[in-house]
Amino acid sequence: VRAAPGGTGEAKCGGNYAASLVAQKAAAAEGCDQVVWLDAVERKWVEEMGGMNLYFVKGNRVVTPKLTGTLLAGITRDSILSVAKDLGYKVEEGMISTDDWRDGVQSGEISEIFACGTAAVVSPVGSAKSAQGTWLVGDGNPGPITMQIRETLLGIQHGTIADKHGWNVRVL
Numbered sequence: 511v512r513a514a515p516g517g518t519g520e521a522k523c524g525g526n527y528a529a530s531l532v533a534q535k536a537a538a539a540e541g542c543d544q545v546v547w548l549d550a551v552e553r554k555w556v557e558e559m560g561g562m563n564l565y566f567v568k569g570n571r572v573v574t575p576k577l578t579g580t581l582l583a584g585i586t587r588d589s590i591l592s593v594a595k596d597l598g599y600k601v602e603e604g605m606i607s608t609d610d611w612r613d614g615v616q617s618g619e620i621s622e623i624f625a626c627g628t629a630a631v632v633s634p635v636g637s638a639k640s641a642q643g644t645w646l647v648g649d650g651n652p653g654p655i656t657m658q659i660r661e662t663l664l665g666i667q668h669g670t671i672a673d674k675h676g677w678n679v680r681v682l
Contacts, residue, residue: 530560542639544625548608549580556606559625562633563587566606567622567655568614576603586626586663592675593662599655608640615645622653624660631667632660 530545537545546564549555556564558581566573572594577583591601614620615638623635634652638645647653665671 534560540639546638547581549578554607554609556608556611557581559635560627562625562627562630563590564635565590565624565626566611566614566620567624567653568619569621570598571600571602572655572659573602573604573606575606584627586628586631589663589666589675589677590626590632590659593659593666596674597658597662608642611638612640612642612645615647621648622656623647624652624656631663632656 530547533545537543544560544562546559547557549557556575557578558564558575561582563574563582563584563586572591574587574591575581594601611620611623615623623638625633625635627633634656636647636650636652638647662671666673666677
């Protein structure tokens with residue numbers, strides 16, 4: 511748990527990232543690249559990954575945890591939702607439990623998972639590890655929808671794809 515209702519979880523501030531360092535070190539000791547934060551009340555609802563928002567691909571839908579006041583409503587998060595819609599995917603915000611994640615990956619309902627953040631842009635998630643075991647997402651490699659969203663967002667940022675949202679963002 512990184513943030514609780516009524517706290518600063520939805521703010522982009524150094525204190526939110528500093529608190530993650532101990533958990534990140536523990537995740538690295540388990541062979542993981544990142545840590546996933548759960549809600550503070552029930553400790554079962556997925557919120558964020560490290561300092562990034564998470565997305566789950568279910569068929570033609572891109573699903574991300576809904577904003578509850580404890581996770582960052584970032585610009586990159588919003589941009590991903592817009593790009594996914596532009597590409598013809600249905601976008602949903604909802605509650606996703608760790609059981610939903612595990613069961614969805616095992617059944618194939620969840621075919622891809624990715625995270626996004628300012629520096630990371632779009633980062634594919636190949637597997638997850640918990641006390642309940644390890645779950646391989648698809649074949650463990652980046653999925654086509656994840657990469658399509660990534661390439662589209664990067665194209666807008668680099669000016670090779672038209673910015674029809676008026677974001678006026680350019681990465682040089």
